[in-house]
Amino acid sequence: MKIKKEELIERLRELSRSGYNYLVKITAVDYIDHLEVIYFIRNMQNKKEENVRLDLKNGESLPTVIEIYKSADYYERELSEMFGIAIEGRDVKRLLIEKWDGLEAPLRKNFQWGSEYKSG
Amino acid sequence: MLTRINVGPIHPSTHGVLRLVVTLDGDTIVDVEPHIGFLHRGVEKLAENRMYMQSESYMEKIDYVAPMAYSDLYVAAVEEAMGIHPKERAKYVRLILLEFQRIASHLLWLGAFCNDLGQIFTMFMWTMKDRDLILNLLQDVTGSRMFYVNMRLGGVSIDLPPNFEEHANKLLDYLEKRFKDYETFLEKNPVFIERTKDVGILKREDAIALGVTGPVLRASGVNFDVRRDYAYYVYEKLHFIPQVQTKGDSFARYKVRMREMKESIKLIRDALKLMPEGDALGMPIKLISPPVKESEVIVRRELPRGEGMIFMVTDKQRPYRLAIRAPSFINLSALRYIAKGARYADLFSILGSLDLVMADVDR
Amino acid sequence: MNDERFENAKREMEQLVVDSLKNYKAPVGAFFTNLKEATRAIASGTIRWSRKNSLWPMQFGLACCAMELLDFGSSRIDAERKGYLLFRGTPRQCDVMIVAGWVTKAVAPEVKRLYEQMAKPRYVIAYGECAVSGGPWWESYNIIKGIDQIIPVDVYVVGCPPKPENLFEALMKLQEKVGGKVED
Amino acid sequence: MLTDSFGRLIVEVIAIFILIVFFDYTFGWLERKSIAKAQFRHGPTYVGKFGILQNLADIVKLLAKENIIPKNADKLVFSTVPLLLLALFIFLIYLLPFPDSLGIDISVGLLAIFVLLSFAPLLIFLTGAASGNKFSLISAQRSVIMSLAYEVPLILSVAAVALYAGSFNIADIVNSQAKIPFIVLMPIGFVVFFIAMLAELERPPFDLREADSELIAGWLVDVGAPYYAVALFVDYTRMFLGSLLISLLFLGGWLGPYLPGLIWLLIKAFVAAVVIVIMRATTVRMRLDRLMRFGWFWLLPLAVLNIILTFMLFVK
Numbered sequence: 001m002k003i004k005k006e007e008l009i010e011r012l013r014e015l016s017r018s019g020y021n022y023l024v025k026i027t028a029v030d031y032i033d034h035l036e037v038i039y040f041i042r043n044m045q046n047k048k049e050e051n052v053r054l055d056l057k058n059g060e061s062l063p064t065v066i067e068i069y070k071s072a073d074y075y076e077r078e079l080s081e082m083f084g085i086a087i088e089g090r091d092v093k094r095l096l097i098e099k100w101d102g103l104e105a106p107l108r109k110n111f112q113w114g115s116e117y118k119s120g
Numbered sequence: 121m122l123t124r125i126n127v128g129p130i131h132p133s134t135h136g137v138l139r140l141v142v143t144l145d146g147d148t149i150v151d152v153e154p155h156i157g158f159l160h161r162g163v164e165k166l167a168e169n170r171m172y173m174q175s176e177s178y179m180e181k182i183d184y185v186a187p188m189a190y191s192d193l194y195v196a197a198v199e200e201a202m203g204i205h206p207k208e209r210a211k212y213v214r215l216i217l218l219e220f221q222r223i224a225s226h227l228l229w230l231g232a233f234c235n236d237l238g239q240i241f242t243m244f245m246w247t248m249k250d251r252d253l254i255l256n257l258l259q260d261v262t263g264s265r266m267f268y269v270n271m272r273l274g275g276v277s278i279d280l281p282p283n284f285e286e287h288a289n290k291l292l293d294y295l296e297k298r299f300k301d302y303e304t305f306l307e308k309n310p311v312f313i314e315r316t317k318d319v320g321i322l323k324r325e326d327a328i329a330l331g332v333t334g335p336v337l338r339a340s341g342v343n344f345d346v347r348r349d350y351a352y353y354v355y356e357k358l359h360f361i362p363q364v365q366t367k368g369d370s371f372a373r374y375k376v377r378m379r380e381m382k383e384s385i386k387l388i389r390d391a392l393k394l395m396p397e398g399d400a401l402g403m404p405i406k407l408i409s410p411p412v413k414e415s416e417v418i419v420r421r422e423l424p425r426g427e428g429m430i431f432m433v434t435d436k437q438r439p440y441r442l443a444i445r446a447p448s449f450i451n452l453s454a455l456r457y458i459a460k461g462a463r464y465a466d467l468f469s470i471l472g473s474l475d476l477v478m479a480d481v482d483r
Numbered sequence: 484m485n486d487e488r489f490e491n492a493k494r495e496m497e498q499l500v501v502d503s504l505k506n507y508k509a510p511v512g513a514f515f516t517n518l519k520e521a522t523r524a525i526a527s528g529t530i531r532w533s534r535k536n537s538l539w540p541m542q543f544g545l546a547c548c549a550m551e552l553l554d555f556g557s558s559r560i561d562a563e564r565k566g567y568l569l570f571r572g573t574p575r576q577c578d579v580m581i582v583a584g585w586v587t588k589a590v591a592p593e594v595k596r597l598y599e600q601m602a603k604p605r606y607v608i609a610y611g612e613c614a615v616s617g618g619p620w621w622e623s624y625n626i627i628k629g630i631d632q633i634i635p636v637d638v639y640v641v642g643c644p645p646k647p648e649n650l651f652e653a654l655m656k657l658q659e660k661v662g663g664k665v666e667d
Numbered sequence: 668m669l670t671d672s673f674g675r676l677i678v679e680v681i682a683i684f685i686l687i688v689f690f691d692y693t694f695g696w697l698e699r700k701s702i703a704k705a706q707f708r709h710g711p712t713y714v715g716k717f718g719i720l721q722n723l724a725d726i727v728k729l730l731a732k733e734n735i736i737p738k739n740a741d742k743l744v745f746s747t748v749p750l751l752l753l754a755l756f757i758f759l760i761y762l763l764p765f766p767d768s769l770g771i772d773i774s775v776g777l778l779a780i781f782v783l784l785s786f787a788p789l790l791i792f793l794t795g796a797a798s799g800n801k802f803s804l805i806s807a808q809r810s811v812i813m814s815l816a817y818e819v820p821l822i823l824s825v826a827a828v829a830l831y832a833g834s835f836n837i838a839d840i841v842n843s844q845a846k847i848p849f850i851v852l853m854p855i856g857f858v859v860f861f862i863a864m865l866a867e868l869e870r871p872p873f874d875l876r877e878a879d880s881e882l883i884a885g886w887l888v889d890v891g892a893p894y895y896a897v898a899l900f901v902d903y904t905r906m907f908l909g910s911l912l913i914s915l916l917f918l919g920g921w922l923g924p925y926l927p928g929l930i931w932l933l934i935k936a937f938v939a940a941v942v943i944v945i946m947r948a949t950t951v952r953m954r955l956d957r958l959m960r961f962g963w964f965w966l967l968p969l970a971v972l973n974i975i976l977t978f979m980l981f982v983k
Contacts, residue, residue, distance in 0.1 A: 161587060245708065315951055465954045563699070566711055576891075
């Protein structure tokens with residue numbers, strides 16, 4: 001299901017009310033000119049799945065869905081770290097790579113591989 | 121007065137490198153904040169720069185307690201992308217090896233869990249001894265002790281040796297006896313019951329909202345198992361039954377895993393009986409892989425730690441994007457909610473009952 | 484005559500006298516010095532023997548190889564036979580640090596700190612390909628290519644993962660080093 | 668005459684110290700071996716015959732290692748209190764009577780021992796609090812809180828023994844067990860005493876102070892290697908004291924046929940110690956609040972019941 005960024009919260013709320021209450025994963029794909037964000041959600045009653053997709057322009061931010069799905073917490077933090085997507089409406093701390101020497105968003109296609117480690 | 125303690129990153133019972141910032145009020149936990157990422161090495165990025173079958177070895181190192189489960193997940197995703205179906209015998213062979221891997225993983229968990237509860241390695245040594253026997257059996261099949269890399273497109277790299285069935289049955293009989301011993305040893309110990317019952321309760325609604333998977337989800341009363349609900353291989357034919365408990369405490373999680381091991385024994389026995397003769401060998405690894413048919417693949421597998429999922433956007437020779445849903449990652453995020461209000465001594469028993477592999481969390 | 488040169492010669496002369504006095508042994512004192520040296524030799528021999536026979540590893544696992552490290556301690560290999568097993572969680576009371584697993588940029592300072600917290604004499608074993616050279620993660624952006632970039636390593640064990648028996652052999656090699664059979 | 672008694676005193680002091688070292692060393696070896704056997708292992712085998720020299724190597728190595736005193740620690744307290752703790756336990760063993768009129772025989776020995784024994788948690792608290800580490804601090808708190816749970820039942824169960832024997836003198840208590848040892852006469856009292864003693868000895872399931880999986884090493888986290896050797900010595904001396912008390916108060920002490928009294932006493936002490944070690948190998952750790960509940964709701968009523976029963980059945 002392809003939706004627009006503005007209607008994301010609304011659609012997810014609708015879906016979660018209709019039984020799709022389990023968030024499997026949030027991930028993104030970098031298509032260089034734009035990003036595609038995918039929400040995999042599941043209905044735990046009848047085990048049906050739904051993918052909610054939306055396109056993001058480079059540098060655009062994403063609204064948080066943490067009020068609808070509690071488990072979105074870690075996935076959003078991962079997303080913001082690995083793809084450099086800013087999350088609106090919540091404080092996203094750096095998650096995976098602590099003490100990282102200045103290189104951003106490793107899962108973007110324009111990512112430069114890291115430098116050698118300097119001790120001391 | 122609130123005390124803040126920093127546990128880790130290197131601590132005897134965090135099972136890897138995990139830093140927890142614990143806020144205590146007396147002996148009661150007010151807040152736990154996990155800091156992760158100490159083992160991050162960018163598997164997803166590395167896989168984007170490898171040929172399809174080159175990444176299998178990387179996948180095994182994501183979860184080093186049950187490596188074969190991950191390689192199976194990845195190879196299944198590649199198979200689906202290329203439209204290859206595994207051979208009939210290969211399905212059985214894979215199922216048997218995977219269930220053995222699951223028993224080995226749960227055994228390690230059981231030992232480590234008792235260790236977290238404060239035993240001085242006794243249960244740990246016992247389970248490690250039994251786990252070693254399973255690893256020896258898998259070594260007989262694949263030639264390697266830990267990282268097997270034996271899944272191939274459409275089958276496995278080496279078929280089961282001729283006397284495998286005999287060895288496996290002997291081992292299963294032994295394990296069944298041992299599990300009975302473990303159950304009496306633990307469940308008749310009042311201190312063990314006291315430390316696990318009504319500790320770290322995760323209710324059904326919370327479990328779904330927090331998105332936990334695997335034995336943790338099933339211990340909270342949600343009847344969901346990928347092996348039944350997205351049946352793959354021959355689980356449907358073997359009448360697989362998921363193990364469910366309703367209470368959602370540490371004891372329920374222990375019970376689910378214990379029952380799962382027994383269920384695995386049953387599955388292996390049935391599979392050994394029903395296994396057809398024939399060929400189980402897959403394609404040898406070549407640099408140029410067969411043509412890719414699908415542009416996007418979603419594959420799910422029940423790993424020992426929970427539901428694993430691979431979402432792969434394909435390219436000609438290598439994945440364009442490989443997203444892995446790691447069960448430990450999401451189970452760890454539930455720790456904060458479970459541990460709130462518990463005693464400090466119970467923090468590690470709760471952490472242990474979630475069965476985390478830190479490399480799986482960080483990827 | 485150059486005053487400076489003269490001063491230097493004078494100072495050298497004085498130094499010579501002081502040195503010779505330092506090495507001078509009175510006939511009665513010689514007995515006690517010899518006795519002192521003998522006791523010192525016996526004591527150092529005992530200490531070396533005890534250090535050699537009681538190498539306590541730290542309870543410290545990073546990644547995959549930690550699984551084999553567990554196996555090393557458990558009943559099949561039983562590292563306690565030679566006194567290798569008394570895993571202590573705290574670095575203050577340990578002798579050997581077995582780095583089992585890959586070391587990321589985030590964890591490197593912690594490893595270094597742990598090494599500095601250990602009491603001397605302390606030894607390090609790089610266990611597994613990742614700790615030796617970065618191993619399969621050589622190309623990763625977040626991995627240190629070998630822990631010898633941050634701490635000194637005594638024994639390298641290669642393999643991915645090496646079998647627990649290899650670790651046993653490594654510790655025996657370390658014993659030889661501690662016992663003084665192998666030069667540094 | 669003064670020189671004569673003074674000479675005897677010195678001989679006694681040395682003899683008992685040798686006894687302590689002998690027990691500590693043998694028990695340390697026995698503990699490692701028996702735990703290894705429980706875990707399908709062999710334990711130390713290479714260093715000396717049957718690994719008998721393993722502990723010697725460990726101790727010498729620990730003493731020869733660098734001593735680290737952390738910057739945040741209170742240096743004076745941190746470096747003297749472990750030694751005080753060791754001195755306390757050794758002194759307590761000197762207060763016990765041994766057969767063949769070895770040791771001091773004071774009339775209120777029992778009282779003196781249990782009063783002094785309650786200082787141990789405080790000394791542990793001091794070490795833990797002085798090291799300036801939060802894990803040690805938690806361990807120190809636990810040590811004091813724990814003592815609330817077991818001290819009262821411990822003393823009450825001992826009181827029943829003193830009531831029956833009609834004396835606070837331990838030699839008298841042993842002699843009053845000439846016919847039947849107290850373990851048969853008051854089994855409830857023995858159980859309470861044994862459990863409370865386990866807690867006093869910091870043995871599983873009550874090893875809350877030195878909880879490896881939670882607090883890394885409890886009050887010993889920042890203790891340097893030489894002081895860890897002292898702590899091991901403290902641990903085993905405490906074990907000796909505990910098993911001696913168990914055998915003196917409940918198992919009939921040095922009374923027994925054929926063999927000399929000292930041998931009987933040591934045999935009984937070793938049996939008590941090995942039972943404690945087997946418990947250590949099998950059980951998991953209790954929680955602090957559960958321990959408190961257990962102490963006050965189970966041990967205390969049982970101890971009181973034991974006193975009442977003793978009073979009604981035997982004393983009247």
